[in-house]
Amino acid sequence: MLQTQELIWTWLLLGTAVCIQVTVVPSQVDVDVGESKFFSCQVTGGEAKDIFWFSPSGEKISANQQEISIVRNDEVSSTLSIYNVDIDDAGIYKCVVTTEGEGEMEATVNVQIYQKMVFRNAPSPQEFTEGEDAVVVCDVVSVQTPSVMWKHKGRDVVLKKDVRFVVLANNYLQIRGIKKTDEGMYRCEGRIQARGEIAFKDIQVVVNVAPSVRARQTTVNATANLGEAAVLACDADGFPDPEISWTKDGEMIEDDSDKYKFTEDGSEMTIFNIDKSDEGDYTCIAENKAGEQEASILLKVYAKPKITYVENKTAMELEEQITLTCEASGDPTPSITWRMATRNISSDEKTLDGRIVVSSHARVSSLTLNDIQYTDAGEYLCIGSNTIGQDSQAMYLEVQYAPKLQGPVAVYTWEGNAVNITCEVFAYPSAVVSWFRDGQALPSSNYSNIKIYSTPSASFLEVVPDSENDFGNYNCTAVNRIGQESSEFILVPADTPSSPSILKLEPYSSSAKMEFDEPDATGGVPILKYRAEWKVLGEGEWSSRMYDAKEASIENAITIVGLKPETVYAVRLSAINGKGLGEYSPVSEFKTEPVQGEPSAPKLDGQIGEDGKSIRINLIKQDDGGSPIRHYLYTYRAKNALEWSPETRVPSVSNHFTLKSLAWNAEYEVSVIAENLQGKSKPARFTFKTLFEPTAIPAGPSSGSGLGTGAIVGILIIVFVILLVVVDVTCYFLNKCGLLMCIAVNLCGKSGPGAKGKDIEEGKAAFSKDESKEPIVEVRTEEERTPNHDGGNQTEPNETTPLTEPEKAPVEENSKPEDTEAKTTAPEVKTIPNNATQTNENESKA
Ligand SMILES: *[C@@H]1O[C@H](CO)[C@@H](O)[C@H](O)[C@H]1NC(C)=O
Ligand SMILES: *[C@@H]1O[C@H](CO)[C@@H](O)[C@H](O)[C@H]1NC(C)=O
Ligand SMILES: *[C@@H]1O[C@H](CO)[C@@H](O)[C@H](O)[C@H]1NC(C)=O
Numbered sequence: 001m002l003q004t005q006e007l008i009w010t011w012l013l014l015g016t017a018v019c020i021q022v023t024v025v026p027s028q029v030d031v032d033v034g035e036s037k038f039f040s041c042q043v044t045g046g047e048a049k050d051i052f053w054f055s056p057s058g059e060k061i062s063a064n065q066q067e068i069s070i071v072r073n074d075e076v077s078s079t080l081s082i083y084n085v086d087i088d089d090a091g092i093y094k095c096v097v098t099t100e101g102e103g104e105m106e107a108t109v110n111v112q113i114y115q116k117m118v119f120r121n122a123p124s125p126q127e128f129t130e131g132e133d134a135v136v137v138c139d140v141v142s143v144q145t146p147s148v149m150w151k152h153k154g155r156d157v158v159l160k161k162d163v164r165f166v167v168l169a170n171n172y173l174q175i176r177g178i179k180k181t182d183e184g185m186y187r188c189e190g191r192i193q194a195r196g197e198i199a200f201k202d203i204q205v206v207v208n209v210a211p212s213v214r215a216r217q218t219t220v221n222a223t224a225n226l227g228e229a230a231v232l233a234c235d236a237d238g239f240p241d242p243e244i245s246w247t248k249d250g251e252m253i254e255d256d257s258d259k260y261k262f263t264e265d266g267s268e269m270t271i272f273n274i275d276k277s278d279e280g281d282y283t284c285i286a287e288n289k290a291g292e293q294e295a296s297i298l299l300k301v302y303a304k305p306k307i308t309y310v311e312n313k314t315a316m317e318l319e320e321q322i323t324l325t326c327e328a329s330g331d332p333t334p335s336i337t338w339r340m341a342t343r344n345i346s347s348d349e350k351t352l353d354g355r356i357v358v359s360s361h362a363r364v365s366s367l368t369l370n371d372i373q374y375t376d377a378g379e380y381l382c383i384g385s386n387t388i389g390q391d392s393q394a395m396y397l398e399v400q401y402a403p404k405l406q407g408p409v410a411v412y413t414w415e416g417n418a419v420n421i422t423c424e425v426f427a428y429p430s431a432v433v434s435w436f437r438d439g440q441a442l443p444s445s446n447y448s449n450i451k452i453y454s455t456p457s458a459s460f461l462e463v464v465p466d467s468e469n470d471f472g473n474y475n476c477t478a479v480n481r482i483g484q485e486s487s488e489f490i491l492v493p494a495d496t497p498s499s500p501s502i503l504k505l506e507p508y509s510s511s512a513k514m515e516f517d518e519p520d521a522t523g524g525v526p527i528l529k530y531r532a533e534w535k536v537l538g539e540g541e542w543s544s545r546m547y548d549a550k551e552a553s554i555e556n557a558i559t560i561v562g563l564k565p566e567t568v569y570a571v572r573l574s575a576i577n578g579k580g581l582g583e584y585s586p587v588s589e590f591k592t593e594p595v596q597g598e599p600s601a602p603k604l605d606g607q608i609g610e611d612g613k614s615i616r617i618n619l620i621k622q623d624d625g626g627s628p629i630r631h632y633l634y635t636y637r638a639k640n641a642l643e644w645s646p647e648t649r650v651p652s653v654s655n656h657f658t659l660k661s662l663a664w665n666a667e668y669e670v671s672v673i674a675e676n677l678q679g680k681s682k683p684a685r686f687t688f689k690t691l692f693e694p695t696a697i698p699a700g701p702s703s704g705s706g707l708g709t710g711a712i713v714g715i716l717i718i719v720f721v722i723l724l725v726v727v728d729v730t731c732y733f734l735n736k737c738g739l740l741m742c743i744a745v746n747l748c749g750k751s752g753p754g755a756k757g758k759d760i761e762e763g764k765a766a767f768s769k770d771e772s773k774e775p776i777v778e779v780r781t782e783e784e785r786t787p788n789h790d791g792g793n794q795t796e797p798n799e800t801t802p803l804t805e806p807e808k809a810p811v812e813e814n815s816k817p818e819d820t821e822a823k824t825t826a827p828e829v830k831t832i833p834n835n836a837t838q839t840n841e842n843e844s845k846a
């Protein structure tokens, strides 16, 4: 039934439509959100009176709305424009046409609006902090619900099978405990199955890491007051790179002073001009958006000790005590010690006698002296020391005391002899010294023979006694602010010495040795001389001789000489001082010995010297043959050499002599003769060998003097040339012959005494022109000594020593002036008896 009705309606409609028809073009559209579309409503087969449009909600659309406009184009059409389509705009729009007579007709258009997927809330980048449960946000908006998946590095994160990755119900991606390695690009992808639509958004996931910071050194040491700089450094990690700031004891350190300097990233802070106040706890704070962390550094500032306080003190002698104080600063706290000129005192020490006590508290040390003595005065050094250094400063203790006097109380002199009475004064402050005699201040007109010399430490009263009255007491008085002290000095008349005593007489044939005891009393002044007197017993006149007291007192013996043999003598001795000749000893007698003859030869032994080529020959005295040995004569040569060295004299008091500058590893023999008044002994012989040359000294075996062979040859040549010239000159003047003479004759026409040239050519001239006046000149040349060269190398010392050092004979310590005769035998030219100048004069006059 219903179907029949519809069919009828359709028929009716179709019947009418034959006349007038209404269409909307297009009649079906899909519009994207935001698009704009227009639709035309067209009437065919007639005219339309009105054309209306109705919205899907059935409301009539008025002509001019914001997003929708209706324009009636002509009699048969109207256009509906929809701008910026919104989802709400979807639905069936109806175009209703009213006609004249035909009634209303209508057509519709179904506007279907669909929406592309859009990402509403999917910012990029999204930042998280490492470790947190991160949720990556992505809202996909669409009309139909899309399915969303997340991709990372091209793979679905779900397929990663990493439980940390979860796509939440709202399609957000949760990454639990996000790590730095999770960072990267994530793709949020939406799909709508119905439409096959895909939309995606790449989201940058950033993982921030909270800073971690470490101090490079947790303690930094620095020294104060040296202009030093200290560097504190922290190393920080984190993402983004953290910024580092610094605090000291909780207070922010500003960047703007000269005191601090920071590196660009703030990781190092330099503190300039370190002083004690810079010590403290420093903190470096590293900070980024993920968080902050800090590390602390202790800056320890050490300070070298510095003595900050000392004080000079003044004390009085016998004061009970005085305390010297010394303060020192420094870190670590310095320990203080004290030093005096004579000793070191460490802190907290008590000296043995308890007079000095040192006590220290922290930076202060005090040194207490008890029962002050004047010798305590002086410099006290206070020394502060700690592990990094020390400082010291001196302070001075003055001790004031009354004068103290010293000096020999009894002073001896004799009339007319000036003497000083010495009054030594110790005083602080210094004292004024005055002298008195019988209550009268000196000097005075009554005592004109007195002078006073003053030095800071002593006063000398110089007295020249004229008479007995000048002897006696003198009073030295010293006064200073503290007190006065006086002392009596006695000027005592000196006496002549008492008699010495003769202990023993040792007679020889012509001399006698007398041993004696010094006088018991010197008379107050030193003994200057001894006087011995002797005479042949029974005869009248005393012979006498003075002996120097110093020399005589070495052995307490003197020797009387010039006696006759086998004669009885009486002898006595007296001592002499400044005052005069003392008492004579009792007379002693002795008889001289008969003449016996020459002494026996001494015995010899020797010790090679440390240098290996010198020797000390010891002389062991033997019988003197009845009269004292006058001296010894020695000579030596290399073994097998033809010639002996010149004789050298050794005084009889010596018990040894030394030979020096010998050749290495050479055998020598020494011959020594003792001589007394009667004559010479037989020679004593001694042979020895010098050591091998040490390898360290490079020199030829023949270079006895340590010179190279070349040098010796050179010296020999020079000496030879000089000798030739000397010989020639000598000959010229003496004999009018020689090379010079030839030149002179040839050039100047002088006539030469040709007869004497022969002698010179022989190299030896010894003659006397005039028996009485002419000198005898003995000339020895190199040629004459040639045999020595042939004799062997070992003769070197004999030659080189005199040649190179003609003034120095091998004897040294035992030489006395009288021995120079022996020493100078080395030179090759001898003038006897006159010297060369006389010779020249004589000759040039002739
Ligand atoms: C700083 O000084 C202390 C004490 O002298 C010492 O123990 C420490 O090793 C020093 N530290 C450095 C880094 O020099
Ligand atoms: C102590 O005395 C000395 C000289 O006697 C002087 O050089 C020094 O300056 C004095 N010291 C003080 C602290 O007065
Ligand atoms: C005191 O100590 C110093 C340094 O240790 C030393 O050189 C000096 O000889 C000492 N002086 C005395 C009198 O001991």
Ligand SMILES: *[C@@H]1O[C@H](CO)[C@@H](O)[C@H](O)[C@H]1NC(C)=O
Binding pocket: 418, 419, 420, 453, 460, 462
């Ligand atoms: C006494 O002492 C003074 C000063 O030292 C000196 O000049 C003088 O020569 C001395 N007199 C005698 C006799 O020694």
Ligand SMILES: *[C@@H]1O[C@H](CO)[C@@H](O)[C@H](O)[C@H]1NC(C)=O
Binding pocket: 440, 444, 445, 446
């Ligand atoms: C010198 O001595 C005489 C007699 O003792 C005395 O009266 C006189 O005052 C003395 N002169 C001086 C200057 O002291």
Ligand SMILES: *[C@@H]1O[C@H](CO)[C@@H](O)[C@H](O)[C@H]1NC(C)=O
Binding pocket: 436, 439, 475, 476, 477, 486, 487, 488
């Ligand atoms: C030395 O002379 C002074 C001053 O006249 C006097 O006070 C003192 O007692 C005398 N001293 C002696 C030991 O006579």
